[in-house]
Amino acid sequence: MLCKIFSTIILAAGKGRRMCSNIPKVLHRIGGKFVLQYVIDTAIRVGSKDIYVVYSDDYGKNILKDTLGAQNNFVDWVLQNPVCGTGHAVNQVLSFLSDDIDILILYGDVPFVSPYTLRKLFDAKPVGGVSLLTAFLRKNSGYGRIIRQNGKVSNIIEDSDLTEDQKDIHEVNTGVMVVTGRDLKRWVNCIKCVNANREFYLTDIIHMAWLEDCTVNTVFPKDNNEVSGVNNKLQLVELERIYQKKQAEFLLSNGVFLSDIYRFSLRGKLYHGDDVYIDVNVVIEGTVCLGNRVNIGIGCILKNSVVYDDVVIYPYSLIDGVKISSHSIVGPFARLRAGSELGSESVIGNFVELKNTRLGEKSKINHVSYMGDADIGNxxxxxxxxxxxxxxxxxxxxxxxxxxxxxxxxxxxxxxxxxxxxxxxxxxxxxxxxxxxxxxxxxxxxxxxxxxxxxxxxxxxxx
Structure with missing residues (x-):
């Protein structure tokens, strides 16, 4: 967490037409979590005093606010209507901002910018200037390019406005920046709509800063994946795999054995003991706790459940909202539904379904049965x-x-x-x-x- 006081603006009003979806692009999920929620959580982690999310109602409803508002009641939701570019979006927030504190600008469709990178961005901000997150990308199509004169950042040219020579520039703008409230207000109010897309570009303030001889310092992310955005479903899937690989590597480094890091999905939080084995195509959702020596077979789904020591869950079993005590056996092809609880050394066999049922110690349901709303002894x-x-x-x-x-x-x-x-x-x-x-x-x-x-x-x- 940063010691200084600052506010955050998250731009999330993009229409996301390339997603080919009626769902706003920032409400698609990565690792079971909304794309925008990653950005909000990051702003919280770095200690933002206020968080303003700029959104649109192009879909005829306040879908974004209705979906995320209740769980983020500390967020100020600012409507942008019509949607006329990033500069216009920031303009909707100016009246809420303090002059004397820094403003962090993030993007709702860029979920993985790390707190570490943002701390570097704040450290790099000059007095009366701007700190800007840039990256060097081989595949630079679609990104605004950083224009330098004598090594100093003088401008950002959006991809649609580039000359042929400028298209070869590989230092790109991520849009993430830190700027003092007073400067942001002055510059944003001077943005003109003179570009191919007929929009008000926030990036124009970089050229204004240069014209005033204000310093623009740049910071690079530790990993370029941090600045990858979601504009279509292909990019969404690519970020999903990046996220899942990172989670798998973390679990492996902490003692969980995953038989294939590319065929494992964590869509929540996993707490675990020692010598846990997870086979391929297992999905973990919500909050799951695994004890020592738990063995999970191929294709299982575990959601919001607690599994104690020495439990074996055979392939293709669905465990949702369940407590399984030690030395129990489940599956294959079992379905344990919310409210069920298995005592120690119990057995649930193939094609058995439980719903809101307690099964006592050393009790067995081995084959093709259904028990709902039951209390079964030892x-x-x-x-x-x-x-x-x-x-x-x-x-x-x-x-x-x-x-x-x-x-x-x-x-x-x-x-x-x-x-x-x-x-x-x-x-x-x-x-x-x-x-x-x-x-x-x-x-x-x-x-x-x-x-x-x-x-x-x-x-x-x-x-």
């Missing part, structure tokens, strides 16, 4: 094809299965119902009343032969 065995009928079309009802009970295959438990400790349910039973402890019940249609039945053979029609 040492319970639930056979293949068992379901809790928890919904009557209006309300959800609870199923309780006490310790050491045994539920035979293909049984239906019509909630609300309680199965007592040690009770045994015969296969194919529909349970509609409470079962007493140690009671054994069965309800199925009696099997009998049809003696007059004869098989009719299909005639061969030559097909």
């Amino acid at each position: 040492m319970v065995n639930i056979g293949a094809g068992v379901i809790s009928c928890n919904y009557d079309g209006f309300d959800k009802h609870k199923t309780v299965i006490d310790d050491n009970a045994f539920v035979g295959a293909d049984s239906q438990l019509v909630a609300p119902v309680t199965i007592g400790a040690g009770a045994k349910i015969g296969a194919g039973t529909t349970v509609t009343r409470d079962v007493l402890p140690d009671e054994m019940i069965i309800s199925r249609v009696r099997q009998f032969p049809i003696t007059s039945w004869k098989r009719i053979l299909k005639k061969d029609n030559g097909d």
